[in-house]
Amino acid sequence: MSHFESLRDVLGGYLEPNQVADIERAYKLAERAHEGQMRSSGDPYITHPVAAAHILAELHLDHQTIMAALMHDVIEDCDVTKQDLTTEFGETVADLVEGVSKLTQIDFQSKEQAQAENFRKMMMAMTQDIRVILIKLADRLHNMQTLGALRPDKRRRIARETLEIYAPIANRLGIYRLKEQLELLGFANMYPLRYRILQHSVRKVRGHRKEIVERITEQLRTRLKDSRITCKVIGREKSVYSIYKKMRDKVGTFNEVMDIYAFRVITDSEDSCYRILGQIHNLFKPIPGRFKDYIAIPKANGYQSLHTVLRNKTGMHIEVQIRTELMNQMAEHGVAAHWLYKTGSAHPAETKAREWLQSLIELQQNAGDSIEFVENVKIDLYPDEVYVFTPKGKIIELPKGATPVDFAYAIHTDVGNSCIACKIDKQFSPLSTPLSNGKTVEIITAPGAKPNPAWLSYVVTGKARSNIRNFVKNIRQDEAVHLGRRLLEQVLKSQLEDFPPEQLESVAKITHHDTVDDMLAGIGLGKIASVLVAHRLTSGKDDSDDTVVDMPQKDQAPLAIKGTEGLVVKYARCCRPIPGDPILAYVSAGKGFTIHRETCPNVQRAHKHNDRYVPVQWSDDVQGDFIAELRIEVFNQRGVLAQITNIISNQEANIVNVDINELDGSTNILTFQMGVRNRVHLANIIKKLRVIPFVNKVHRHP
Template sequence: MPAIEHLAQRLASYLSEDQVNLVRRAYFYAEQAHDGQRRRSGEVYVTHPLSVASILADMHMDHQSLMAAMLHDVIEDTGIPKEALVEQFGETVAELVDGVSKLTQMQFETKAQAQAENFQKMALAMAKDIRVILVKLADRLHNMRTLEVLAGEKRRRIARETLEIYAPIANRLGMHSMRVEFEDLGFKAMYPMRAERIRAAVLGARGHRKEIVHKIQQSIAQCLEREGLFGEVSGREKHLYSIYCKMRHKRKSFSEIMDVYAFRIVVDKVDTCYRVLGAVHSLYKPLPGRFKDYIAIPKANGYQSLHTTLFGMHGVPIEIQIRTREMEEMANNGIAAHWLYKSADEKSSHARARQWVKGILEMQQRAGNSLEFIESVKIDLFPDEVYVFTPKGSIMELPKGSTAVDFAYAVHTDVGNQCIACKINRHLAPLSQPLQSGSTVDIVTAPNARPNPTWLNFAVTGKARTHIRHALKQQRRSESIHLGERLLDKALAGFDAQRDQISSEHIQQVLKEYQKNTLEDLLEDIGLGNRVAYVVARRLLAVEGETPQPPSLDGPLAIRGTEGLVISYAKCCSPIPGDPIVGYLSAGKGMVVHVDSCRNISEFRHNPNKCLGLSWAKDVTGEFNVELRVEIEHQRSLIALLASSVNAAEANIEKISMDERDGRTCIVQLVVSVHDRAHLARVIKKLRMLNGMTRITRVKP
């Protein structure tokens, strides 16, 4: 009997006759389209789409997914256009095939970029129809099963991509069986010797374990019988890649990992799960802190089960999972089980998967490039969840190590962007504090607040990191454009000219020379220090047909303290309002403000392309750090005395360190934040009033 008829018989168990005939028709179409093509193994090509459809049939997928599986390589490999598929099989199937089709071969700088672009396209296709990813995963699974025919380097590259991207996606969609097979096949292809040695060790250990496994299984089954509970008890074997990861990351020996015995109990309904839990806890003592209820609070991928660890006979640790038959199906096939159990429940794995794909799409739109996007997605694909509550009592799942900033962005992008503080369990807490399961988190926002660059040091989720980067880029761009405008206007004023006097045709000519699309792009470049305003001004005026006169360097640029990310203050000399200052143009960073006498810029001091005269605006705002060196007699509570004096002058200590010069005198280095020189004078005056004060000096380079 032909292979397609075998498949048709299996499909008849859950699809209608008309639907089976449509799948059969798709097979014959693919067979004709791939006529004459062979796989690397020498088999006729159509065996591949047939195997992919067979994998989906095991998951009881719908007839359209199976048709797309049969046709998934037709567009790419045979030159048949999408329109022909629309005509033959309808819009839905053609869209699925188009979504699964690989990228047209493009020239990327690196393989990483190619992988990232490929995944980006897949994410967009997933957003239209979630079945795209299921067909893609089945396609990858069959390719992994036949991987040995490829050359070593290509085999390892595909295996690495599978372990990094496809196995975590299968996990995220709750498809445990597929994830395990991806990991074991990927592990075998990446590290064949390690995989073989662990496999041999597992086979060797299985003989010693057989008797203990049988005894434990028997005692659990008898216990359930006594209690009048019905459940199927089976031993669970750890798969090779899981053993390897635990040995590597947890620094455990093979024997330590194999010392834990794992069992699964499958029952008929949820109520029985909890009754079985009570029964096994009365049979063996539970290990404190090792009970997890994923039925009441499912994992982010929809996984549900009760987990407990017990002290078995002779102190042997036993891990037990208790779940219903539907949960077992959901655990193994994840989102694919949605087509088997047509659940209208909003919290079904299908709804969760859609939510995840929507989040991926949002990340893709915000990311600067495909590599940044894939980095964010990888973070999101390895969740080890914590469960926290909103002030209204809703549960939110976040990856382990998440902070209030991650929570804020999970609630809404605007909440994250406007976040200024947080309350954890009704108490104010730092935004960087990792969240614990069960905590209630309340975010405090302000309308004009903006993301802080330091958040990237502790934000964990891909969504938070992507949105912070995006907001900072937008903020940096607008600030760079504003600074670029001021620098260019000042340079033009030096030539007794103004921007509005230059015609748009001449501006376009200069933009073309500099390979910029808009004037804003050019101004951003000036603001970031990549182009010198003086040179751009000369070019604009030279284009006008004038011979520009050397600029007048009068009228320094005024610094207001509100310029944001494109103006920074040098740490070497810590300038504060009132100090004579100059600006050093640093490529890509914008302008760095130094004290006029700073030794670090002495060689650039008279170079107009690098240094610019600055002054402080009358309405300058903000706080500026300044370093003080204090010599004072050693006394009790010295730091408290210094802190109270600085506080009395309405200033803050940012940093403090202390050294003893001799038995009597201490040298204290203080970094204090002040508004201007007058404020600094008040701080020094307060410090001078302390008993035993010998000397106070401001530290300058």
Template sequence: MGVTQLLNKLETYLPPTQVDRIRDAYEFGAEAHEGQKRRSGEPYIAHPVAVAHILADLRLDAPTIIAAILHDVIEDTQTAKDEIAERFGADVAELVDGVSKLDHIQFRNRAEAHAESFRKMLLAMVRDIRVIMVKLADRTHNMRTLGSMPPAKRRTIARETLEIYAPIANRLGIHSIKSELEDLGLKALYPSRHRVIEKALKRARGNQKQFVGKIEHNLRAALQKAGIHGRVEGREKHLYSVYQKMRRKRVPLSAIVDVFGFRIVVDSIDTCYRVLGLVHGLYRPMPGRFKDYIAIPRINGYQSLHTTLFGPNSMPIEVQIRTEDMHHIAESGIAAHWQYKTGEETDHAYRDRASEWLQQLVEMPGGSSEEFMESVKLDLFPDKVYVFTPRGEIRRLPRNATAVDFAYSVHTDIGNHCVAAKVDRRLVPLRTPLRNGQTVEIITAKGATPNPGWANYVVTAKARAAIRHYLKSLKHSEAVELGKRMLTQALADLSLTLKKIPEERLQAAAAELNLKSPVDLYEKIGLGERLAALVARRLLPPGTDTGKLPQLPSKAGALAIAGTEGMVVNYARCCFPIPNDPIMAYLSSGRGMVIHREACGNLHSYRKQPEKWLSVTWAPDVDRLFNVELRIDVNNRMGVLAAIAANIAMTETNIEHVGVDERDGQATTLVFDLQVRDRKHLARTIKHLRKMPEVLRVTRVLA
């Protein structure tokens, strides 16, 4: 459809002055894109006009239509943002700029470029949510004309559409665009699957025509008898939703297409519930298949009553009951609040909710662009669990969300300081998945901090990003402290102290290594990315004879390791060092110090890099538990595993993991991963085990 049809469509709801502005925008855009063609061979201006058509179908306001026509002029022509602002206003210029891609910035890879472009679009959406409407319409037309692209490019764009743009349209409630993007995405990504489902739906539609007509007649007759005015319509099956339902429920295609869908639209909420009673009287409802999205709307603002009934011949019938306003929101979503209205006050609550969601995405703690993209994907898919705060407020969370996710959804500080949770007034573990209708109370403590293990089971993007941000901050501060200690130790071997090194010399050494400050230098040393011994030599006073300096740090000056440094001091899983073991530290880039036992078999290969070894010793009074692995050969008899586990528990030793290795019919080898305080604790545990008559041999595992 061309510009004439677009203007005719706009004249049905916009005043003549605004239609003239849009005509002016078309002439400006056509001139700017003069000579440019799309891959299909048609003039480039045809694409912006098609995008404007999609938005005109949603009856959007004039600035949005103008922005749609001009959305590529900054990116693809010599036109500047200021020129658009001067001619069409700052409002339109900001919209166009928000949609434009980041072609003029250099990125390390395409994934990062895409993620940065997406982040910019989100920032623009926060300022004006109409940006995403233009972007969604742009993507819709690109998907309609995807056939001119090479196959690999088609699949990439289709996957991105299904993963990002269709879920955004769903989150904003724009059902018409969401459905088309999903169907076009499936067709481009899996053409044969799309073809099979489309053929099955057409066949089912033909076979069921008489059946559907009979049910429609019965529903209308029931409404008429009760004196209720409303319209009944058969609901078209959405092709992509059929595909998703097949995958999710693992059922054949025939089981999905044999379900009949109907929609009843009435005048008020009160009537919706009356109609629900009528249809339940007409056909028997299926237990557990009723959903009240009027009392508890979906997060995208969708409201409706859903019920599934046993129809004639026990065929399932799905019925949606809603008001005209709800139907309008269901089809247009957030777009309904930007549609051109004359002299009408619009309800801003829905728009504010969408803006709040966007603000939360943009304010996620920092990280790489790829991490941000993953967080956005996690947050896009529909919410399934509705839980309550102790005050009765509804919280919408994704399926499998835990108490930790709930805590972070209330506030980041509550998540960071949570120590326990009560669900329906009963204490539960923080990793407990939440279910619909539960009341959740979070217990916090002032000095509490996030547990790194939470990252393994939280499902919301906000919780994951907050925990990751905390761990990165923790790693930085620990690396700085450890690096400072290591540099102090290296300087001591050179008969110097850090206090005697002038600040200017430290700053100069950092600058020589392309670092901003001494703090960055300490961090690099702590993470094993710079060697303390080499940095110490850079800090020597000018003129020092380096030939007389010791080549390796002395054992007498070993660095004391307390065992609590956490993320920048790691304990090797090959030899499981514990306090009082003779140990050495290997500097691993990015991981900091990795502690090994001196008897570890892996030391042979590591000793080829003496500059990466550091003398370390255990600090006194280490207050934490360390993992250690024992191999226990036992007589193969009933209950031997339970007897050994009970014996270990008597020594106040925690069992982390047990492995069973069947050696022969008479004996079995058990591998226990235990937590002990030090060598004395381990020796006591081994002594207890060796006294058992079933135990043949106990050995500590060593690589």
């Protein structure tokens, strides 16, 4: 009975003798069930459930929870059934044990699926009785304390799971005491070298810090004593893991993080908390924007406290938390405080926990499988992260504010580079849409598509931003060179290979370019006229005084537009030209060509008097989709939008955007932007739409 003695001492301090006797019966059953079983460390297996029970006893959990903790592995590892437990200890204890037990009856396809199903079962049991997760947290904490006997790879896997799942759950339930221990042990086993270095560094500066902490503590105590406010002031040390997180999140270097001194002031009432805040702000200068009132607006887990950051006369930063004794106990114990203090009314931590547990039931109902459910729970545990799904159910983690373009690059660089549109939950959405948790995102790509520089205005991930910048920089140069070559050869009516390389290089120098490619890129970007370069090549003129502002002549043969010119050829939004439309191009110095329809009001008169407009035509082998805009006047009926969208999709046109405007009480104007191949494709769509009874008018705009 030696294993039980220390636990009995703790239990006797807050439980009735008959309850302690029931716990001892549970211990005896567990001891018999685990007889002969050993842990990886070489200790008898019974030491593990006793240690888990001891952790819960320190939180003053009720006797049924302690009994379940002692027997939490007997169903899984021993020849004991739930019915046996129900007969011996009652249904409540049996349900708790089953809730914590690992699932072994089902043959899973993968280890990940088995772990996910185990987790799902535990979370669902937790919605029935929150004590299940308290037992599981105690179980995990003792496992983390004894990880040393396992292989390094297994230690890292368990440590990662602890940091990703169990520590955040303890945080979500407001049990900071367990959360901090789980984080520290998880960090020590996940990154042992980083942990040892940081721990050593903290020890080195601790002596110097001790004097400063004592001096600031005395200043705070003196000021508050003079104000006749009852309170106690405690200097706090930051945990190694919290220091690591601040450094990892680039809040500062080790020295900068350690230059922040933390204190906690505990008082008797909310009113005193705000009075203390005023006195401290008079003593030290508060830093603007660093005050948080979690008393008036508690955190999601029910945590309450006043937080402020101050600066003393030497420039030192001082963090202070101000809370009541009850708030402090709630912060330490979270939902476990319900049993510790047996308060009559539900406290904030318990209320928030119940709300979260209710949301878990909804997540379970909507989840397709256990792995999806786990990821859904992780979304809740990491509010600063966004988790979205691929159409195949893979979870993609992105920072808050991420867009479908960030999502595309998170999947693969090639997917991002060839992205043209997206569907969010099967609905077409703009690529700039901020993603929210749990959405399914489908990226639509096209072989000839290229990144759009405008994406840089709304992407948030470094991967997306760097890839777009690099691609745009390199591809724009390559495309400009290719277009410049085509323009020059069109004017010359011969290939550049017909001219000696020395002659091409000489003309490049005369036109103030370092290389022939730079000169061709200048032509493609409209910085220099192709006719001027052609004139120099054919006449042999080497006069370097001529300016390079001459523009292409109108009497030259039209340039064929293939639709694959990328960034150096753009299509005007004012008229949205598509293959089959008569077109012309406006040459913008440094920006390339902008294609307009000849009927566009913006160019009908101007192009006759402006040398920047040049003749172009569609190539016979034009490729890609081009944006066209349709305006559809419809009568208000149920399902109108769905039917029209379905017809457009059936015609293999990609809907890019939809606007709905009310014309009058009975009529709406639907404006669709869609990708079409050519005028014939668009005409077929219009023909299909015009035969719908509730469609009044259809016309292309503009």
